[in-house]
Amino acid sequence: MLLRLIPLLVVLLLVGCDDEVELSQGTISQLGDKGVLIGHFSQDGSKLVTIDSANVLTVWDSRSMEALFTVPQNKMPELSREVVLSKDNNMLIVVGDNQLKFWSLATKKLVTKVSFSGVSGYAHITSVALSPSMDKIIVAMSDGTVNMAHLHTQVNNQFAPHSRPVMHVEWDDKGELFMTAAQDGKLALWRFGSPEPVFTKEFNHRVTSLAVRKDFSEFFVSDALDNQVIASLIDGADKSELKYMARFKVFRKALFIEKSGLLATSSSKSQLTIWDTKSGNELGTWQINTVNSGATIIDMYAPSKEKLVTLSSDGLLEEWALNMLANRK
Structure with a gap:
């Protein structure tokens, strides 16, 4: 019995050593x-x-x-x-x-104010996305309403595709298509001005995280429990599913590392995880630097495929060397 345990212990030790790879700079x-x-x-x-x-x-x-x-x-x-x-x-x-209050950073002055409402009187704004050409804006509401407004013509097309707060809105790179994801577990791709979805996906729990590639070729979506997939933006078909040992993980922020097969995600705690987008394998999880307990990642930016910068709720900017993962994939 002892001899049979030795190989397993060696494997566990090797895995433990592998987890010691330091990405944080x-x-x-x-x-x-x-x-x-x-x-x-x-x-x-x-x-x-x-x-x-x-x-x-x-x-x-x-x-x-x-x-x-x-x-x-x-x-x-x-x-x-x-x-x-x-x-x-x-x-x-x-x-x-x-x-919405529009400020000009060139003149440092308030330019205009624009009000938006939902179908119900109690609704408040939950997510906003400005198109790349800056002529259209999506304003999503807590009652599931989506406002598609054209800033030049001041025409607003309003519809209610969700039954719960819409927490995520993402534009395509041309300003023609956009995605919405909500706490009702529904995700959809839309053409601006049309109430008919290009495709929809439904999850058992509320959507907590959504990220898209800059070229709008694929997206990552996570629900609140155990469904995290990378899917095609052509038809919404799954391409890979994230794999991990825990029973479930909570995902907050997510970012595709452009020109690479990496995805970065943050948890509700002080953790950063890097994934292989093709296999869905977890490449590792690291603790961010913190000042206060319970600090989380607020946003992320990758200036290159070899570097990631995270912003925490403590106001700390931390740099990560993604090239250290080269031998780990």
Whole structure:
């Protein structure tokens, strides 16, 4: 019996050693001392927008970490739901319960305010996405309503494809198609202006995470329990399913590492996990640097296929060397 256990113990020891691969290059900056409630990197990674616990919004230069623009608390919504940066980094949208405030970063002035509602009177905004061409906007609501608004013509097509809050909206790279995913477990691809889905997928539990590749070729979606898949954006067909030893995992943020077969995900705790998108295999899970217990990853940006930068709720920017995974796949 003892002899039969020896090979198993050797395998376990080897697995344990493999888990010691260090990806973190350490904290590269801390954004203030009030933490970060909402934070997003710009599409090109050159800017970073944060809202801290005092409800102060700051736009940062992500290279120098210099504060470029600040919206003081008295000009912010009472409850900030989201912030959106335009693709050209010139327009900033601050989202309140039922109103969008458009700021010009060039002039540092408030340009206009636009209100949105749901089908029900109690609905508030839950997710906003601005098209790459900055002429269309999707405003999703807590009652499952989706507003498809054209900013130039001011025409808003409203429909209610979901029965629960719509927490995720993603545009394609041309500004013609968009995805929605909600707490009702439904995900769908839509053509702007049409209430008929290109395709739909349904899950047993609420959708907690959604990410798409920049070329809109595939997407990652996770429900709240044990269904995490990478699927085609042609017809929604599954391409791979994430595999892990635990009974279930909770997924929050997710990011495809462009020009690679890697996917990065964050948990509800202080963990970063890297996956092989083709096999669905877990390549490893690492703890982020934290100041306070319970800190989580707020957003991620990959400047190259070899580097990842994470922003935590502590306001810590941490760099990760993805090239260290080369021999692990």
